[in-house]
Amino acid sequence: MAAGHTPKHSLRARLTFVVTVVAMVGIAAASVGTVMLIERALVGSIDDAARSYAQDTAVLVESDRISNPLPGAGAAIAQVVDAEDRVLASTPGGDLLVPIVGGDDLAAVREGRAIDMSGSRLGQPDPYRVLGVPAELDGETHTVIVAVSLAEQRRAARLFRFVTFTLGAVVAIAVGALSWYVTGRTLRPVEELRRSAAEITGTGERRLLPVPAARDELHRLATTLNDMLRRLEDASARQRAFVADAAHELRSPIAALRTELEVAQAHPDAVDMAETTREALHEVERMGRLVDDLLVLARLEEGRFSSTWLVDMRDLAESIAGSLREPRVPVTVEPGPGASVHGSPEALSRLLHNLIANALRHAATKVTVAVSQAGHLVEVRVGNDGPAIPPRHRERIFERFTRLDDARSRDAGGTGLGLAIVRQIARSHGGDVSVADQDQGACFIVRLPSRGRAGTA
Incomplete structure (x- = not known):
């Protein structure tokens, strides 16, 4: 990468890009976090509903008032399974031969954990949420297993993700447009300063930059630049006056020297050459002193000894x-x-x-x-x-x-x-x-x- 890389885009475009990217990252992070919280809340509500139904059914088991089929629970599927994994009762449409889950999953459910299960086990395309509640009957521990489809939860989560990310994109675009507008308004005085500076030609006409009314950094910048322009103009005016004065002061000895030499050349017999030489030397000495003083002033203005x-x-x-x-x-x-x-x-x-x-x-x-x-x-x-x-x-x-x-x-x-x-x-x-x-x-x-x-x- 070249060390002196020059940005190709304007400051306004770069600021708008940075603000928009930061807004998009922030909105995306907030959206992902919100979606995860909503999905967890939906799953939690499903677990609460399934556990409530399982606890009600467990009460029927413990009071020996269990019936087969079990009372309906909407889209949920429930079974009562004894310690030997035999299905004692099921909701309508449920399997009376094989428990909903088996092996390690059944052990996890008996321990009170909620698990996710593929819907293919029940002939459904969507996954299920499965949990269990223990029930005691005649000294034996039975388990009420409830499986609830996650189809509605998945649909609600997808809809929420779509709405969230769509709104996030709209907000990011709005932030970008607002940033473009605000940076344009903010940088407008800078552009006015640039245009005014470009119109300053240095021809001697005093021109100053417009000073923004707001007492902010741009106001201080414009004031500082105007002070600098005044100092430069004053220095330029002094330089022009100095050159004009130097030319005026040198003109007199040069004119006198020229006159004396022209007279001596035109009338060599009518002039005293010794006197002419002395006067010419005097004028040269005057010019020499003037030049010496000009050089001294120039060195002093450099400020170095x-x-x-x-x-x-x-x-x-x-x-x-x-x-x-x-x-x-x-x-x-x-x-x-x-x-x-x-x-x-x-x-x-x-x-x-x-x-x-x-x-x-x-x-x-x-x-x-x-x-x-x-x-x-x-x-x-x-x-x-x-x-x-x-x-x-x-x-x-x-x-x-x-x-x-x-x-x-x-x-x-x-x-x-x-x-x-x-x-x-x-x-x-x-x-x-x-x-x-x-x-x-x-x-x-x-x-x-x-x-x-x-x-x-």
Whole structure:
């Protein structure tokens, strides 16, 4: 049998088949049990009637009022047999020479047991039920034997079996039809979900699946799928915006580079080739920084780091501040104890570098970096004394390619991705970044779980 067997029939058909089969098995078992009980009850009623007649006849024997032939008992045949197996009396039509049963069967009857006997012994096609009752007369033990035909019992049992199994088949068919209807009604929302999902084309138009009104598993499934579709649509929208913004940001340096090269090609004697080369190199460097930042963001969104270590954020900040070559304003790392987090040294270094570089671009006279432990969090504050960030922009500045009105100049060296990278790194380490109020300038606060508490993607 193939391991990946695929059902050929629909779920509705399979459920209906299973329910119908289970119903048929249950009905058949119940019918067989009922028929057996009815047959046993019929045989028991025959035994009771035959024993009652035999006991009445035994009373006549014991009172020495026996007559031959014996009083009639309907379709029953009765004999009075002495201890020597001689027939003393019989019902009309009965044999006066030979007992109804002989040998072991006669011994069983004398012991009080009821037995089944073939009707051929009495010249009848149907079997008989035979039992006996003892009777005492003049100190001798006689036996009253009664044989009753099972023909009526057999006919009644056959009729009952026919009716029972016919009704069982009808009930099984009705259960199957009801199961088909109920599963169809139950699975109708699933089919609506399937059709709606098939109509979602991914062209940018937001489409959601219909949510059933009933608060059941299908309702929760549809809600979960709609949440997933919203997340996918949001991710797709961000991707489209990211591609559009990246294309827009790359267009400017490419256009400037192309213009400079075209002018140099068209008027080689009228341009300073050294200056043209420097400007072209500057544009290429801008594109290189932009591409590098795009690659960093792409890697961060995958949520995986090449390695994670215990990183002292104060030591890291001092190392970055000391590596700056001729910063525009002084960068000061405030003294204090170490504060460690568990994370990627490369990513955390990029986080601090971007924050310090951003502060340097906007600072008037200084940039300060403070690292402290606040409970189970490590706080890194990077502040400058330049223009403050209005509250309405404090979330938007962490979006990709966002520049505020007073910082739009691309010549300042920013790509518009630095703060987006900072937030992505912070969140990848289980923390976040925000802008805080201060008396003058802007202050960025990064909060990260202290050692051993950060989630590692």
